[in-house]
Amino acid sequence: MRRVAILGGTRGMGRSIARRFVERGDWVVLLGRDEDELGRSKADLEARGAPGVRVATTRCDLEHPESFRPALEAAEQLLEGIDTVVVTAGLFATQEKLEQDPVFAQKLLTVDFANTVVFCEEARKKLLLRGKGTLCVFSSVAGDRGRKPVVIYGAAKAGLSAYLEGLDHKYRSQGLVTVCVKPGFVHTGMTSGLPTPPFAGEPDDVAQAVIEAIDAGTPVVYAPAIWRAVMTAIKAMPRFVMRRAGF
């Protein structure tokens, strides 16, 4: 049985992951910024949870790094220890919007990269103090290659992916397993209103793949899985081919 803290479990892929965990009997504490949303999500998880499952919530806002340590400490108390931390929280906006709104662009870069890393550093210390644990964080295929539609968002995710790879190299031998999830396009609130590209996925399918990866300790997960092959091809493309292809 896992004791899991999830930052971002109130919506989208994080919510699907939280549901899968409680359905199989894992204990979950939701970290989030909105009390009402946390309350609704807790009730949903309790209704779905296996008998004996414990569900709790605590405040944590990725825009406010001072909330990170208290939130993780509260999570530990609420579940009598945590062995798994999952981070799905993040922001997205189109490249057009980010170019027009530098204030929001700065916020997105801070939340999706700098503050996520700072949160992971707090989680890393907590998990290593226990001797072992799993840190699973959502990056994106957008971080694998600089491309026109995701210049700024992709840069934040590229930095995050690099951090997570370094973390895994440095700490796996000491007991900290890092799982970096790289979703392609998945139907959630984050992508609603955007045109659906090929190979679009659903949050429940991603959740299943992610929980299998957490259990297996797989360092990098593409979800849906086809994106591994897609990104391998895109990463291998010379720049002049990218230009001709309009990427």
Ligand SMILES: NC(=O)c1ccc[n+]([C@@H]2O[C@H](COP(=O)([O-])OP(=O)(O)OC[C@H]3O[C@@H](n4cnc5c(N)ncnc54)[C@H](OP(=O)(O)O)[C@@H]3O)[C@@H](O)[C@H]2O)c1
């Ligand atoms: N959907 C895709 O196609 C896709 C593709 C590639 C990568 N990703 C990445 O996958 C992750 C999950 O995406 P999703 O589509 O499931 O997102 P989503 O449905 O928009 O859910 C985002 C979650 O992040 C939380 N959040 C946002 N800002 C926060 C803050 N300042 N503090 C705390 N929590 C905050 C939201 O909480 P509230 O309930 O408070 O709003 C919500 O629970 C993200 O990192 C995203 O960048 C998504």
